[in-house]
Amino acid sequence: MxxxxxxxxxxxxxxxxxxxxxxxxxxxxxxxxxxxxxxxxxxxxxxxxxxxxxxxQGIIVAEVAMVDPNQLPHLTFLVSIELERDNYPALEQFKQWIKHEAAVQQVFYVTGDVDLVAVVTATDTRDYDNFSERLMVANPCVRRMNSQLVLDIPKQGLYWPV
Missing domain, CATH: 1.10.10.10 (Winged helix-like DNA-binding domain superfamily/Winged helix DNA-binding domain)
Known part of the structure; x- marks a missing residue:
């Protein structure tokens, strides 16, 4: 088939x-x-x-090593981000900005109460606070951020069903 x-x-x-x-x-x-x-x-x-x-043809975009997060000293945060409503130029600007932030591992544009959900890593809470400040200063369109500290990662993967 x-x-x-x-x-x-x-x-x-x-x-x-x-x-x-x-x-x-x-x-x-x-x-x-x-x-x-x-x-x-x-x-x-x-x-x-x-x-x-x-x-x-861009179906395989990278070949990377997956690292065990328990072996490295860092924190992982799930960050829900709400942008100004109906401001699509600001959304595109934000998407471009976040691509260049090394702390951001993944970003999802989602439906629901927030616009984006990001997976962010930091060496400690001060490092995360610095990231948050950079995000807010560079993106005044951000109305609200809600952060959750990840306590454990029972499953980590990047497999896409084919």
């Missing part, structure tokens, strides 16, 4: 081999082409061509 994926205005077909490769690479991006080929039933060269195409 082939699925069409909409990518930057162009449809791209993902067949079962592409989906299997994506699933395996999300589990461990260090699999060799030979290991992947054995698992999906293709030749190593076919796997290399397919993964190259998936990278070039």
């Amino acid at each position: 082939t699925r069409l994926v909409q990518l930057k205005g162009h449809a791209m077909e993902l067949d079962r081999f592409d989906r299997q490769l994506l699933a395996l690479l999300q589990q461990n991006c260090r699999f060799s082409s030979e290991q992947l080929a054995e698992r999906v039933g293709l030749s190593a060269s076919a796997v290399q061509r397919r993964t190259k195409r998936l990278r070039e």
